[in-house]
Amino acid sequence: MVSLPPAPDLAALLEDLRVLTELESPSTDPAAIARVMDVAEAWALELGGTVQHLSGGTRRFAFGETGAARPLLLLAHADTVWPHGTLRAMPWRVEGDRAYGPGTYDMKAGLVGAFHALRTLAGGWPRGGVVLLLTPDEETGSASSREHIEAAARESRAALVLEPPVADTHALKVGRKGVGDLHLHFRGVASHAGNKPEEGASAITEAAHAVLAVQALARPELGTTVSVGRIAGGGAINVIPAECSLDADVRVATLAEADRVMAALEGLEPRDPRVTLTVTGGLNRPPFERGPGTQVLFEQAQAAARELGFEVTGEVVGGGSDGNFTAPLCPTLDGLGAPGDGAHAAHEHVRLDRWPAHVQLLTRLMQGL
Numbered sequence: 001m002v003s004l005p006p007a008p009d010l011a012a013l014l015e016d017l018r019v020l021t022e023l024e025s026p027s028t029d030p031a032a033i034a035r036v037m038d039v040a041e042a043w044a045l046e047l048g049g050t051v052q053h054l055s056g057g058t059r060r061f062a063f064g065e066t067g068a069a070r071p072l073l074l075l076a077h078a079d080t081v082w083p084h085g086t087l088r089a090m091p092w093r094v095e096g097d098r099a100y101g102p103g104t105y106d107m108k109a110g111l112v113g114a115f116h117a118l119r120t121l122a123g124g125w126p127r128g129g130v131v132l133l134l135t136p137d138e139e140t141g142s143a144s145s146r147e148h149i150e151a152a153a154r155e156s157r158a159a160l161v162l163e164p165p166v167a168d169t170h171a172l173k174v175g176r177k178g179v180g181d182l183h184l185h186f187r188g189v190a191s192h193a194g195n196k197p198e199e200g201a202s203a204i205t206e207a208a209h210a211v212l213a214v215q216a217l218a219r220p221e222l223g224t225t226v227s228v229g230r231i232a233g234g235g236a237i238n239v240i241p242a243e244c245s246l247d248a249d250v251r252v253a254t255l256a257e258a259d260r261v262m263a264a265l266e267g268l269e270p271r272d273p274r275v276t277l278t279v280t281g282g283l284n285r286p287p288f289e290r291g292p293g294t295q296v297l298f299e300q301a302q303a304a305a306r307e308l309g310f311e312v313t314g315e316v317v318g319g320g321s322d323g324n325f326t327a328p329l330c331p332t333l334d335g336l337g338a339p340g341d342g343a344h345a346a347h348e349h350v351r352l353d354r355w356p357a358h359v360q361l362l363t364r365l366m367q368g369l
């Protein structure tokens with residue numbers, strides 16, 4: 001039995017968080033994001049880690065990787081939603097038991113806490129070692145990092161995501177909905193609406209039938225919502241319209257539901273055989289399902305928290321994270337960053353009375369896996 005990890009030094013946590021917070025890193029500025037990553041890289045090298053710079057600006061840090069077993073994956077992003085200059089209005093500051101500043105809660109404190117956990121583990125790495133993937137574009141949908149995240153998830157035995165717990169709670173994130181955009185384009189045949197209507201095939205008429213058919217795919221009781229949010233078509237009103245398009249927002253709680261919705265859309269056939277339908281788009285982030293692998297990780301986290309003297313709960317949330325990409329590929333638990341509140345908001349902060357305990361929780365969880 002490994003003894004309980006020591007409480008990390010709050011002053012040291014705060015100093016590291018100040019350094020990262022004062023390096024503004026909007027998703028739009030790769031050079032600024034690289035400065036945050038350079039700090040993390042120095043920390044990784046001090047710990048004897050290896051560093052790889054991957055395409056698109058993602059960095060991969062590995063600790064105690066032996067190849068004898070699959071590593072544990074830690075997932076963090078270095079970008080924030082805050083533009084340059086935010087620090088002037090929202091400076092780094094500690095007031096009472098809260099530390100404020102842009103990107104503190106989402107998720108620079110998660111990255112800082114992970115390094116403090118790694119320092120506690122140093123040398124006694126979990127079987128297979130630990131890989132920390134630090135990405136530059138989570139806040140804008142992870143276009144450049146998705147392939148690296150998925151590759152890392154495939155080679156790992158579990159993914160621990162360093163996004164914060166649910167706002168103002170000790171709740172870890174055990175599931176997230178998948179989000180997609182779907183585009184339906186109808187192409188018919190134009191004709192004079194007065195002289196030769198029978199020679200035309202209306203794309204708008206077909207789209208009108210499809211609006212109701214597409215929305216009927218919603219299954220709110222299963223967490224599936226479908227909304228046609230935009231429709232565009234036609235031109236001159238005396239022409240039978242040859243073009244019409246529909247754009248729909250789709251959210252699903254399970255991959256089975258995503259598959260059902262996509263199959264139904266691909267099976268849609270225009271009533272008039274002269275009209276063709278093209279369906280494009282799909283899920284931007286797949287659903288992160290609360291599967292058995294996540295449940296096992298959550299129960300281990302719950303037991304670790306109890307050993308440390310506090311309770312964590314598990315919640316399924318609507319918004320996505322990079323955990324949506326790992327969850328279909330390996331057991332995933334999210335919300336292992338720093339407690340606080342105000343993601344993407346002016347009062348963004350980390351709770352200093354709770355943060356050290358969550359760093360201990362992450363450390364303990366890694367020890368036990």
Ligand SMILES: [Zn+2]
Pocket residue numbers: 077106107138163
């Ligand atoms: Zn985040």
